[in-house]
Amino acid sequence: xxxxxxxxxxxxxxxxxxxxxxxxxxxxxxxxxxxxxxxxxxxxxxxxxxxxxxxxxxxxxxxxxxxxxxxxxxxxxxxxxxxxxxxxxxxxxxxxxxxxxxxxxxxxxxxxxxxxxxxxxxxxxxxxxxxxxxxxxxxxxxxxxxxxxxxxxxxxxxxxxxxxxxxxxxxxxxxxxxxxxxxxxxxxxxxxxxxxxxxxxxxxxxxxxxxxxxxxxxxxxxxxxxxxxxxxxxxxxxxxxxxxxxxxxxxxxxxxxxxxxxxxxxxxxxxxxxxxxxxxxxxxxxxxxxxxxxxxxxxxxxxxxxxxxxxxxxxxxxxxxxxxxxxxxxxxxxxxxxxxxxxxxxxxxxxxxxxxxxxxxxxxxxxxxxxxxxxxxxxxxxxxxxxxxxxxxxxxxxxxxxxxxxxxxxxxxxxxxxxxxxxxxxxxxxxxxxxxxxxxxxxxxxxxxxxxxxxxxxxxxxxxxxxxxxxxxxxxxxxxxxxxxxxxxxxxxxxxxxxxxxxxxxxxxxx
Amino acid sequence: xxxxxxxxxxxxxxxxxxxxxxxxxxxxxxxxxxxxxxxxxxxxxxxxxxxxxxxxxxxxxxxxxxxxxxxxxxxxxxxxxxxxxxxxxxxxxxxxxxxxxxxxxxxxxxxxxxxxxxxxxxxxxxxxxxxxxxxxxxxxxxxxxxxxxxxxxxxxxxxxxxxxxxxxxxxxxxxxxxxxxxxxxxxxxxxxxxxxxxxxxxxxxxxxxxxxxxxxxxxxxxxxxxxxxxxxxxxxxxxxxxxxxxxxxxxxxxxxxxxxxxxxxxxxxxxxxxxxxxxxxxxxxxxxxxxxxxxxxxxxxxxxxxxxxxxxxxxxxxxxxxxxxxxxxxxxxxxxxxxxxxxxxxxxxxxxxxxxxxxxxxxxx
Numbered sequence: 001x002x003x004x005x006x007x008x009x010x011x012x013x014x015x016x017x018x019x020x021x022x023x024x025x026x027x028x029x030x031x032x033x034x035x036x037x038x039x040x041x042x043x044x045x046x047x048x049x050x051x052x053x054x055x056x057x058x059x060x061x062x063x064x065x066x067x068x069x070x071x072x073x074x075x076x077x078x079x080x081x082x083x084x085x086x087x088x089x090x091x092x093x094x095x096x097x098x099x100x101x102x103x104x105x106x107x108x109x110x111x112x113x114x115x116x117x118x119x120x121x122x123x124x125x126x127x128x129x130x131x132x133x134x135x136x137x138x139x140x141x142x143x144x145x146x147x148x149x150x151x152x153x154x155x156x157x158x159x160x161x162x163x164x165x166x167x168x169x170x171x172x173x174x175x176x177x178x179x180x181x182x183x184x185x186x187x188x189x190x191x192x193x194x195x196x197x198x199x200x201x202x203x204x205x206x207x208x209x210x211x212x213x214x215x216x217x218x219x220x221x222x223x224x225x226x227x228x229x230x231x232x233x234x235x236x237x238x239x240x241x242x243x244x245x246x247x248x249x250x251x252x253x254x255x256x257x258x259x260x261x262x263x264x265x266x267x268x269x270x271x272x273x274x275x276x277x278x279x280x281x282x283x284x285x286x287x288x289x290x291x292x293x294x295x296x297x298x299x300x301x302x303x304x305x306x307x308x309x310x311x312x313x314x315x316x317x318x319x320x321x322x323x324x325x326x327x328x329x330x331x332x333x334x335x336x337x338x339x340x341x342x343x344x345x346x347x348x349x350x351x352x353x354x355x356x357x358x359x360x361x362x363x364x365x366x367x368x369x370x371x372x373x374x375x376x377x378x379x380x381x382x383x384x385x386x387x388x389x390x391x392x393x394x395x396x397x398x399x400x401x402x403x404x405x406x407x408x409x410x411x412x413x414x415x416x417x418x419x420x421x422x423x424x425x426x427x428x429x430x431x432x433x434x435x436x437x438x439x440x441x442x443x444x445x446x447x448x449x450x451x452x453x454x455x456x457x458x459x460x461x462x463x464x465x466x467x468x469x470x471x472x473x474x475x476x477x478x479x480x481x482x483x484x485x486x487x488x489x490x491x492x493x494x495x496x497x498x499x500x501x502x503x504x505x506x507x508x509x510x511x
Numbered sequence: 512x513x514x515x516x517x518x519x520x521x522x523x524x525x526x527x528x529x530x531x532x533x534x535x536x537x538x539x540x541x542x543x544x545x546x547x548x549x550x551x552x553x554x555x556x557x558x559x560x561x562x563x564x565x566x567x568x569x570x571x572x573x574x575x576x577x578x579x580x581x582x583x584x585x586x587x588x589x590x591x592x593x594x595x596x597x598x599x600x601x602x603x604x605x606x607x608x609x610x611x612x613x614x615x616x617x618x619x620x621x622x623x624x625x626x627x628x629x630x631x632x633x634x635x636x637x638x639x640x641x642x643x644x645x646x647x648x649x650x651x652x653x654x655x656x657x658x659x660x661x662x663x664x665x666x667x668x669x670x671x672x673x674x675x676x677x678x679x680x681x682x683x684x685x686x687x688x689x690x691x692x693x694x695x696x697x698x699x700x701x702x703x704x705x706x707x708x709x710x711x712x713x714x715x716x717x718x719x720x721x722x723x724x725x726x727x728x729x730x731x732x733x734x735x736x737x738x739x740x741x742x743x744x745x746x747x748x749x750x751x752x753x754x755x756x757x758x759x760x761x762x763x764x765x766x767x768x769x770x771x772x773x774x775x776x777x778x779x780x781x782x783x784x785x786x787x788x789x790x791x792x793x794x795x796x797x798x799x800x801x802x803x804x805x806x807x808x809x810x811x812x813x814x815x816x817x818x819x820x821x822x823x824x825x826x827x828x829x830x831x832x833x834x835x836x837x838x839x840x841x842x843x844x845x846x847x848x849x850x851x852x853x854x855x856x857x858x859x860x861x862x863x864x865x866x867x868x869x870x871x872x873x874x875x876x
Contacts, residue, residue: 201842202871205849221870351870358869363771368631368661368691391871393837457861464861482850497854504871 003090003097006104007083010120012337015127019069022087027063035068038076047109048085055113055161060092076289079118082107099167102134113160117141119257125149144264147178187267190236195406199395206390208412211237212419213481214435216345221392222355227348231304235269236409239420245300252292270301276310280318290330290337295322298343308347309377316382323385387474388502419484436481448476454493467506475499516542517591521610522573522712523565525721529606581687581713587614601731608710615706624654626729628747629663629739634772635868637740641666647790649676656733663739672700682709683725684717726750734797735760741775748775762787823855835872
């Protein structure tokens, strides 16, 4: 007898249907899976066999052939276990074949017949939402995540025998319902706040501007000055996440399977901080079955690169394309995939190898040559994509302990939101430009016009402070953001002056 | 040709540089030193087997035509002990260099010179004082002699040039192997307003051994040596040692006792070097400079002499001094929000009243 069951898998971040065909015929008892399965799929034979037996069902001692179609795409993972088991049971006549129609089955089987959680459930439910699929059966653990795709019937499953009874109409599993808005609200609270940081007013102001304009930023400071602490809190002042962004980010995290157990939706902006020993594939994504990398996991959030000069050169260079395009394209011999990667980059480094150059209290012991070598590890093209470089000084004891009230994230976020709204209105007609940081030369000329006085001041400053020519556009962009924060239509002279303060590395302080 | 033998003899390598002058004095000329037999040299007691080996090597390996070619390419002239324009101040030193490669010109007025030396690493204080003192010395018509190294040396040269003065840079290697390479541009301006000088052959690589030796030329060419900032083990202190043995004055800039960069200068003062608080301290000490110094007292800087500042700028300016102040504490002290303070600081910086010294710390200029 022949039976067909639908399952689904993810390629990149897109879902596609997989037809599991099972044929049982007379002959010596064998069990074969075809259709480019990888080891984890082939091993499902043993899991399926044990799970069926342990669910008080009968495993047919006949010749069983399982085909996963389309046959030309490689299959991996354990999420087809359930569909294969159902196919066998249907082909053997233990389930009504008609009851399986138009539904998709996902789940990994344990040997005792219970159903384990799988990766990538959200992209599948979102992807199948608009097809003629009537409902989806998912592991109990994944039910919340699956429900995030509206208008999709989601059946949570605990074990195989329960499902068989449901399909044979002996008992019924109720579709899971959830309030998405509620989940969103519960999860959109941050556990940290900007007011946790004492002092560092200059750095805080810089981060506010960076958040308001979406500018990439480089923090330069001695060890222990609080660079990491500041960067972590940047997520809390970024504009509020909207539902679409939240779902997009959750999809990517679902594929790699790192959604927290009790949290179905990522409603706070992600903060990713890969260690500097990371490989280029881990950073931008890849592998035999391409998986999203850190840049995609930081989608709609912050990618924090601590100790920037310690990263391998080739790793930093691969960052250039996603920084520019907001997506990562991974081309392999088999296929070419695109992952979203719209993130704000925050990098941190010491001013010199020992860390104390420019520190008023502790003297730097690095030679000039060493400092130059350290700085030269960051390539010009990468530095070109960073609009602001700021100094984060070490605080004295009394500055850390002082009890002045610092602004909390919510207050700062209101200002940031306002500046972002102004930018969205401005760029309504532009394609691919949503905030000031995305402006290209043409838009800079169009939207960052200076009065004669400001023009004069900028020209003067570039000559006097030895600023490089490439700094010019960046200064204009940052000045535009400062003006947006203040709510003025025209860039003022003092906006330019302030923007100049955020170009620390352009000022040649070593000679 | 005479020049050939001077250059060949000078190519014996840095281990024998200090003995060359004595040999030339003893035998009369470079030609004679090259000609006499090994045995005769050994008997003279002025040179050993090492020297004769090096001499043979120099005779064999040193390519004169290539040397002349390089000198042409870099616009370098060689001055030997036998030349009339060999600097007077060096001529009578027992270990004077026998040949000076000169890019630019050494004038008579360069006899009135002060060496300004210090470490490659520096503090904001060292930087501003090196610039200030060298600038004022140059303005008084004194030539600044230094070593073209990173840090204090660079500031000394640059200050002299900025004030339209003359400056001599003494290299620790051949002129075609300029070190550090970042200072190529600076070296070019120095050779136009003074000279870049080396006792080493055009293509000699600078090494750990060559630098301390060139320090004797810095002190030798100067009437006195001013040490700006130095640790207890540094090239600047070697220069001071040379200066003492050559009978030159030693001046030292006092520094913070807790600063590693002032340990050397403070030690010099303890040992009897003259403490320098201003350029007049240098000028006063050297007799022949007194005429130059007439009326060159440093005017005390009036507190609010600077006009054209608005209220915010004035408030900030008043809070700053020669000790770096962080932007953080400025923000607290002025009570201005960061968005107001930053532009004001930049504007003050553009008016050249204040300066950022790294890590968002500011000082008055």
